[in-house]
Amino acid sequence: MPDFLLFLVAQLLPMKKYHLFLCLLFPAFAGKAQTSDNLVKISRDGKYGFSNAAGQEVIAPVYDSAGDFRYGAAPVRQKGRFGFVFANGKKSSLKYDSVWIRKGTYDHQPLLLTLLKGKKGLLDSTGKEIIKPMYEDLRDNKEGYTLVVLNGQYGLVNAKGKMVLKPVYDNVGLVANDNTVVYLDGKCGRVDLVKGKVLMTPYEKVGAFIEGLAWVRQDKKYGFINTKGELVIPIVYDWAGNFNEGLAAAASGGKYGFIDRNNQVVIPQKYDQSFVYKDGKGMVRLNGQIGYVDRSGKETWLQNTQVLESSVPIRRN
Template sequence: MQNALIKTTPQSLQKLSKALAITEKLLEDDNPLGLPELIPYRKGNKWGFCNRKKEIVIECKYDWVKLFDGDFAIVSNNKGTQEGLPIMITRSGVEVSVFFERFWIRSEDYREGNFFFESISYFWSGLQLVRKDDRKYGFIDRYGNIRVPIIYDDADDYFHKGITFAKKAGKWGLINSNGEELSDFIYDYGSFIFKLPEYHSFSLELIGVKKEGKYGFIDKKGNEVIPFIYDEGNPFSEGLASVRKEGKYGFIDKKGNEVIPFIYDYADWFSEGIASVKKEGKYGFIDKKGNEVISFIYDDVKYEGAFNEGLAIVEKNNRYGFIDNAGNEVIPMIYDLCGSFSEGLAAAKKNNKWGFIDKKGNQVISFIYDDLHGFYDYEKFNSFSEGLVTVKRNNTTFYIDKQGTAYYEE
């Protein structure tokens, strides 16, 4: 093309591709721990933000802060008070929004009636559940605009693929993130509780709900697809759902056909092609045809039995370790408790202290921490996200990175 500003040839494209690859590698090398640009930093009892060199960028003047979500972070100077006014700041530290004169933000342990701002959740899917003085719930966006009317008696705080449950007049129904009601409000209960990264693969083609004491499945328009005949129902994962009937668990497909018989005392969902099930007091694993692939020799399988990064946490004789999907003991069962792997590391507890190990069981971060989830962020529970995790030591919560560097000073 004679009039092109830049003439391209296969050789020039190859050179450009190599240059871009080198640039990407340099960027990776500049941030090998995968840290965010701004890191929550604690100085004494106040919080601010530092950069990756631990240089303070936003003054430590807040009672608590959250990680930046896009261009904004939630902060507050009224920790633990119901009348606190959480606000948002920009990456330059400018305070840009006070949401409402008074409102509540749903904490992760809301079913116990606690509404402490230390447990404030993120803007899941860009929206935040809020409650006004009249005890009605709705959702706002990052700029404080009402996106879902504040008219509901209750609501789940997480939109999964644009859909969640809300409650009015004593019954639950489906709504979307535009505030549209997708189903009738006729259900005893419906809930998306799945916030951890490994749960994001759950299908929303069918949604489990409870009506008149029994569980069934509806589609996103509220149409009944699988009848309400089960005593318990779990989400569909990898094409199957575990359900309970007459005291036993089995698996059904999306047409409601029984695929794996109801012979188990308990059954979790499928992850990486296998699911943990319980029989005669012991846990093992089966494939999608119901074949036993890992023997029933474990006392417990943690975190719903889900394999994460190729490993699952199992327990024998009150000690925890990890197995692979062939049943090989990869990390010995020597720990008091373990968390799932995330970004190559897993939390482990030994002698009543927490540290972190790699996939070979090597200690990477020393066992010196009293706790690991001071803020109860679901996606960071016992695991790393963006190269960071919250830890607690000497009754003080702060962040560390994957080298154990503490973003805290007295």
């Protein structure tokens, strides 16, 4: 049974029935050993702890109940309060109403979640409280950031527990290269989480700033803004990609090509699709074929298109 279900049962069952439930569900609690994460769960006089594979006691059997180890930590209960113990024998504060472990996305770090008086918090892998239990919800983001929810609004906390984006937004996107997007009152903004700079725009969606420009979308049309938020390429394109080497893929009338920073069409919009411009050539698709075209218009078509489909960039905007 997952750890969070174990402790949910602890909240719902009376204490005597809870102990009976544990003994029926986990025979190890009745005196047998159970191995998890290279540690062996042990019991003595109705209390639980852990020893290593060599039989050396690592965590003294002083807990009323204990879950399995995952990612170097195990949830435990003592005197009706919950916390974590770690493979090195150390423990977190045992003060929570409930605790559980969730796998994170950043460097395979676990999320050690806590619940106190109905509010969620987060511990780091040593048991240090990096986010106090004061939020309605916590969700893993990317690059070590955690999404926090307070009063129905969203913000971000970094891996050190520092609030880098106050929970005042209607939504917050995934982090990429310490950047993300935020949404507020139907408008979209771009955030540099390192500099703490938020650039709100009147547009419904904003891309990443590449070479000083970011595409924006409004009413299913695309244009570009600069880092000051000024519209420098009008919102007239059916689709647009990021700038690279001074060119960006753009579409009009169902045909694709490449434009420059001055909104000049450098490579004609005659292709079924255009992708990124890189190493002096842009990837394009025409009549089922994939190839490349340079600024002079010279085309090079690949022969084994089916094999090369996996190299075509995925367009998400």
